[in-house]
Amino acid sequence: MATNENHVKMLILGSGPAGLAAALYAARAELAPLLLTGAQLGGQAALTYTIENYPGFPEGVGGAQLGELFQKQAERFGTRVEFDTANKVDLSARPFKIQGDAGAYEADTLIVTTGADPVHLNVPGEDTLLGRGVSYCATCDGAFFKDKKVVVVGGGDSALEETLFLTRYATSIAIIHRRDELRAGAILQKRAKDHPKISFIWNTVVTEILGTGKVESVRLKNTQTGEESTFETDGVFIFIGHTPNTQLFEEQLKMDSHGYIEADMLMRTSVPGVFAAGEAADPHFRQVVTSAGMGAAAAIQATRFLEAESG
Ligand code: NAP
Numbered sequence: 001m002a003t004n005e006n007h008v009k010m011l012i013l014g015s016g017p018a019g020l021a022a023a024l025y026a027a028r029a030e031l032a033p034l035l036l037t038g039a040q041l042g043g044q045a046a047l048t049y050t051i052e053n054y055p056g057f058p059e060g061v062g063g064a065q066l067g068e069l070f071q072k073q074a075e076r077f078g079t080r081v082e083f084d085t086a087n088k089v090d091l092s093a094r095p096f097k098i099q100g101d102a103g104a105y106e107a108d109t110l111i112v113t114t115g116a117d118p119v120h121l122n123v124p125g126e127d128t129l130l131g132r133g134v135s136y137c138a139t140c141d142g143a144f145f146k147d148k149k150v151v152v153v154g155g156g157d158s159a160l161e162e163t164l165f166l167t168r169y170a171t172s173i174a175i176i177h178r179r180d181e182l183r184a185g186a187i188l189q190k191r192a193k194d195h196p197k198i199s200f201i202w203n204t205v206v207t208e209i210l211g212t213g214k215v216e217s218v219r220l221k222n223t224q225t226g227e228e229s230t231f232e233t234d235g236v237f238i239f240i241g242h243t244p245n246t247q248l249f250e251e252q253l254k255m256d257s258h259g260y261i262e263a264d265m266l267m268r269t270s271v272p273g274v275f276a277a278g279e280a281a282d283p284h285f286r287q288v289v290t291s292a293g294m295g296a297a298a299a300i301q302a303t304r305f306l307e308a309e310s311g
Contacts, residue, residue: 008034010302011098011107013086016043017288018278019113020070021295022302026111027077029303034107035074036084036100042067043115044242044279045288049139049165054288063139066288091252091271109273109302112249112261113295116242116279116286121153125209126238133215133235138162141235145170150235151218153206155179159239160188166237167197174231176201178223201231209236244280258283267298275302 010026012019015037026033045051048063057066075081084100095106118136120126126134135141139162146169152159155177166173175192180202182189192198201220208219210230217232244259254262254270260283261276263269269276277294279286 006034006103007095007106008032008080008108009306010034010109010111010299011036011096011105012111012113013098014038014043014113014115014278014280015041015067015071015081016113016115016278016291017045017067017070018115018280018291018295018298019043019111020067020074021292022111022113022277022299023074023079023081023295024070024077025296025299026303027074027079029299030078031303031306032078032080033299034080034082034105036082036086036098036105038085038114038245040115041083042071043113045291047137047139048161051288070292086248089248089252091249091274094273096274109275109305111267111295111298111302112246112253112269112274112276112280113278113291113298114245114248114280116244118238119241119243121206121238121240123206123208125211125215126236129209129211129215129236132213133211133233134209135235135237136239138165138237141237142166142169145235147171148234149232150174150237151176151201151206151231151233152237152239153177154239154241155182155184156239156241157184157188160184160192162237162239163198164188164191164195167195170197170235172197172199174199174201174233176204176206176218176220178205179203206236242279242286244283246280256283263298266301267294268301273302273305275299 010033012035046067050060052060084102088099090097098105261281263276275298277298278291
């Protein structure tokens, strides 16, 4: 039984598509869920300029706008959204204990939708020039590169989508990819290859980001020949994948070797009463629609878990 307002039947960590979809379903099951947003309201999806593959939006929808719509819908049915980030959890006994930056909470069930963060290149200059030309988000920083020359690192969907977005501002964008074949889907590949502002530097990695106070160039190495060169640029946008935000649950929830939480097809983790959904538990699909679907499934299963307990 709830004894104080910070003891809830269901607590959801994360405000991306998985978290907000879970909140919607839990709220409609009258569980009055509490959702802690984490630092990135709306999750990674909110940093995407346009989402063209979320069903129901034939013209596409802004990432931040979709997040706001998700939140509004979840709140309409009784979700409480707190702008707080969990920094410690104790899953050893129920109710689970969650310590946030702004408060302490207890929860009968927990849904982990903490998502993932961009992988860094880990080359000299990357950290020191972050925000001075180095970026992991074109939607956030693209406008600073009006009439400038930038490079994008990576060959996946994110790299190409963000590159296409950058064509609004930059005069030219060179995509630096470590192989001679892109990983991205065919439609994005065609759009990028056909775009007059976009060029490709194949079989190449960035070994250093150079500049005094701001990015001025990158040092490159050809992966085939080993040849090194310097390429002048005003910005370096890095899109080389993601790592799950699951450090909080180390030694408490079973994870794979990359840190993704192991959840079964009912979204159950290794701890009864704890469910996981979205990119924190999904190295495979990582789409807004699949994350939202997993969030809904986790909430349905958590609801059943509580119902089974109450008889
Ligand atoms: P991703 O598909 O894993 O691609 C990462 C890219 O970065 C790959 O091209 C990889 O090269 C390269 N890379 C990795 N580590 C590197 C390193 N240390 N140095 C240089 N290059 C490196 O990641 P993503 O593009 O972020 O996409 C993640 C998931 O989200 C995917 O499933 C994707 O389909 C999905 N997504 C979908 C959309 C959409 O449908 N509109 C948009 C964005 C993302 P290799 O190719 O050589 O491995």
